Amino acid sequence: MTLRTPLPFPRLVVVHGFGAGPTDHWFPWLAEHAATAVVPALPSPLAPRASAWIPRIVDAIGTLDGGTAVVAHSLGNVAALGAIRALQQAGDDGALGTFVAVAPFLRAIPPVGDEALDEFVRSGLPDFTAGLDIVALRPALGERTVLRSSADPLVPAQLSEEFATALDSPVHVVPGAGHFLASDGFGPLPGVLDALRGTGRSAGPYSQPTPSPSPSRCSA
Numbered sequence: 001m002t003l004r005t006p007l008p009f010p011r012l013v014v015v016h017g018f019g020a021g022p023t024d025h026w027f028p029w030l031a032e033h034a035a036t037a038v039v040p041a042l043p044s045p046l047a048p049r050a051s052a053w054i055p056r057i058v059d060a061i062g063t064l065d066g067g068t069a070v071v072a073h074s075l076g077n078v079a080a081l082g083a084i085r086a087l088q089q090a091g092d093d094g095a096l097g098t099f100v101a102v103a104p105f106l107r108a109i110p111p112v113g114d115e116a117l118d119e120f121v122r123s124g125l126p127d128f129t130a131g132l133d134i135v136a137l138r139p140a141l142g143e144r145t146v147l148r149s150s151a152d153p154l155v156p157a158q159l160s161e162e163f164a165t166a167l168d169s170p171v172h173v174v175p176g177a178g179h180f181l182a183s184d185g186f187g188p189l190p191g192v193l194d195a196l197r198g199t200g201r202s203a204g205p206y207s208q209p210t211p212s213p214s215p216s217r218c219s220a
Contacts, residue, residue: 008144011136012030013071069098084141
């Protein structure tokens with residue numbers, strides 16, 4: 001791995017979402033910027049189960065400390081928060097250095113016409129969100145940032161804004177960014193680096209990179 005301009009956190013954990021894996025979208029690009037990066041492969045990404053995902057993310061995070069940054073995409077956000085809650089319940093009273101949420105949602109997203117995703121939202125998402133109190137988790141998250149697209153076909157802007165309100169977080173809007181997938185042009189995602197480096201703390205827009213050809217894939 002070639003280390004680029006280093007992040008201010010010794011350790012980075014990247015949590016993917018529905019239908020994705022560690023080598024998809026901008027995850028490998030982001031991992032190259034960290035001295036130590038953990039991008040766990042979460043099981044059955046087209047049929048996620050909270051009981052399987054959350055323990056994997058707990059293992060990836062390890063302990064809540066200021067040297068660890070967590071970046072999550074889409075469903076990965078509530079899954080990561082569930083893992084942080086589990087760590088607290090196990091007696092960890094520490095706090096992350098930062099939590100960056102990309103295209104987050106807590107409430108059910110509307111049907112999108114993808115059978116697997118729509119079925120998961122109906123039957124699987126409630127297990128991820130049951131009893132999840134984002135406000136109560138704020139002290140364990142460190143600095144908090146939300147990135148959303150101005151035109152996300154999967155996650156309505158209102159749902160990401162609600163998530164940001166619960167986090168008491170600034171929101172950065174990326175114009176026309178879709179759902180931040182490789183097929184939307186996101187190999188690199190500079191807004192995440194800005195958030196991690198502390199240079200994007202005031203809310204405002206980022207520029208969308210020029211899309212590059214990539215297979216279309218439903219990933220939430």
